[in-house]
Amino acid sequence: MAKSLYLNKVQMQAELSRCLGCKLKPCAKACPIGVSPADFIALAKAQKEPEAARHILARNPLAGICGLICPDKFCQKSCTRGNIDFPINIPKLQATLVANAAPDSLYEKLPAYNGRQIAVIGAGPAGMAATAALVGQGCKVTLFEAVERIGGALNLIPEERLPQEVIRQDWSRIEANGRITLKLKTKVVDFKALLKQGFDSVIVAIGAPVVTPLNIEGEALSLPFDDYLNAPEKYKASGRVAVIGGGNVAADCALTAKAQGALSVEMFVRRRISDMRISKAEYLDLLAHQVDICAKTSPEKISKDKDGLTLTVHQNTFKDGKWEAEPNTSLELKHYDLIIKAVGSRPIEYEEDARIIFCGDCKNGTTTAVEAVASGQMAAMVALQNTLEERKAV
Ligand SMILES: Cc1cc2nc3c(=O)[nH]c(=O)nc-3n(C[C@H](O)[C@H](O)[C@H](O)COP(=O)(O)OP(=O)(O)OC[C@H]3O[C@@H](n4cnc5c(N)ncnc54)[C@H](O)[C@@H]3O)c2cc1C
Ligand code: SF4
Known part of the structure; x- marks a missing residue:
């Protein structure tokens, strides 16, 4: 480590x-x-x-x-x-x-089993935190995860910032009891069906799976950030790389591209540098790795010819309380090996139900790990309260 x-x-x-x-x-x-x-x-x-x-x-x-x-x-x-x-x-x-x-287990003493079985879907921070809170209140939890490992979007964060071992250690403290059944490689398609299978409540914590589109001509020539960060070696580029976006996901893409040997990496940020959703430390890291930040710049079009990808951009200006394109500022930038889109991801559309509770990024859009934890903990309390009220009503 x-x-x-x-x-x-x-x-x-x-x-x-x-x-x-x-x-x-x-x-x-x-x-x-x-x-x-x-x-x-x-x-x-x-x-x-x-x-x-x-x-x-x-x-x-x-x-x-x-x-x-x-x-x-x-x-x-x-x-x-x-x-x-x-x-x-x-x-x-x-x-x-x-x-x-830290001790090996999260729980000093577990309360007696309260007879409630809750299904949690998605083992990112929201799902893991919901699971921990429910177990701490005496429930049994089955945690369903579509892929082969826990962690969700945390797995896309480069090892230099968040070693996989730390994700495993936090999870092992939560799991150190007999009340959790973890089902990896199990994608749940029908949330309601779990209620029929005997779960008292279902917590959905499936993240924000839809990468926000750029809505520009030639978008299909760009690579979504999750595809890139899942397997950066597959998209190794030794020349020029563009990253579209100004948050910490975009910063991770830029630094990863540098670490993979890109000669130059440019980030295109719609607003000012001071508006970027990154910490000061991340900003300094980008500078230390010679990542160029092109502020107040948006993509307009992507095209491809024998020399590589061309990115057409324009300048933005702040007018009447909003950012808009400045006329006659289009510029063609040539010879990119790779253009990565990292402008965020969207929450899903869902229907709230007393026994199916949504939390984390699938509910709130791209947030942070600690906010996903807060949302998962809140969902656990709501699930618990709802099952309590239902039992009283029976
Ligand atoms: C590159 C990158 C860098 C980031 N950097 C930071 C940072 O520095 N600081 C910070 O605080 N936050 C950071 N974040 C944000 C943070 O990781 C997310 O806000 C957080 O992981 C959201 O948690 P979640 O549990 O809601 O969703 P996710 O972490 O997305 O987890 C959702 C899980 O649900 C699973 N799933 C989806 N559909 C199903 C289904 N149908 N059945 C079963 N399982 C399913 C998915 O496989 C996934 O494991 C970063 C995110 C990325 C992508
Ligand atoms: S108590 Fe909290 S706010 Fe005050 S100096 Fe210490 S860490 Fe900072």
């Missing part, structure tokens, strides 16, 4: 000592699932690292994962220390504490 993802002992002490122990805990209020950095840092400062790790895991079953990939827009953005110099590196502290001191 890449060591630089974690803090060493000296770095850990230095970071802990910077925390001001704010009474109002703004860092905890900013966490979508209510993890309290103020409290786990206090425990770690008192040399109670296992207690600190337990404290984190009590709220966040995917704490190892989130520690490595949480963006800086939550706890770090609200950290008071940022007013003095720079925020505490809370995610890295969390990742290190969990890696060094």
Whole structure:
């Protein structure tokens, strides 16, 4: 595992000592699932690292994962220390504490089985978090996953940022009990049929599977980000690569293309650089790897000839409260080996039902791992509440 993802002992002490122990805990209020950095840092400062790790895991079953990939827009953005110099590196502290001191199981003591069987569809962060919350409340869970491994979209994040081992470790802590049946390579097509099979409730956490289209001429010549990140070696390009999009998915595509040996990689971003949905660290990483960022630029057309792909782009301008194409700014850029589209993915259209509950990116569109965890936990509580009310009504 890449060591630089974690803090060493000296770095850990230095970071802990910077925390001001704010009474109002703004860092905890900013966490979508209510993890309290103020409290786990206090425990770690008192040399109670296992207690600190337990404290984190009590709220966040995917704490190892989130520690490595949480963006800086939550706890770090609200950290008071940022007013003095720079925020505490809370995610890295969390990742290190969990890696060094987490117990093997998420549950200190499981409640007795409450007689409820819940089906969870999709083993991404939302499905894993829903499963953990349901088991923690005494349910039995069958988790259905279409592909051969757990993790969902997390599996597309490059190993340098999120090692597969960390996904496995977080999952093994959730799974360390007899209440979960994991069915890999099992795609569920009919959600309602599971109710007829005896499940009390169904939680659907199937992610946002539809890659947002560019809606431009020649779009078929571009490669969707999920196809690329699933097998980058298959699309190895040694020349010029374009990535269309400005979020962290696009950034991962750009850095992966560089790592695969591309001579030049350009990102085309519709709005300003400051509007990009990436952290400062990710931005600096792009610069360090000589990725060119073309801001306020949108694709117009893709074509192909004997010399490769041509991308026609235009400039955008902010006018009357919205971004629009600036007239007469079209520009033909030639000789691309690969054009990757990474402008996001869309939620599915679904019909809500008291016993079929949707959560995570399939409900909210592309979000973040921690928001998917929050959504999965909420769905688990709703499922539990609904089955309770139904039983009362019988
Ligand atoms: C390249 C990339 C980089 C990212 N970087 C970050 C980051 O740095 N920080 C961050 O917080 N977030 C990041 N994200 C976003 C984060 O990964 C997602 O928000 C999160 O994974 C969504 O979780 P989910 O459980 O809702 O869906 P997913 O993770 O998409 O999981 C859905 C699961 O459902 C399964 N499934 C689908 N249909 C069925 C079916 N019919 N039957 C059974 N199973 C099914 C799928 O195989 C998949 O395993 C990134 C995403 C990508 C793609
Ligand atoms: S806001 Fe920052 S400085 Fe204050 S308690 Fe939280 S982590 Fe420490």
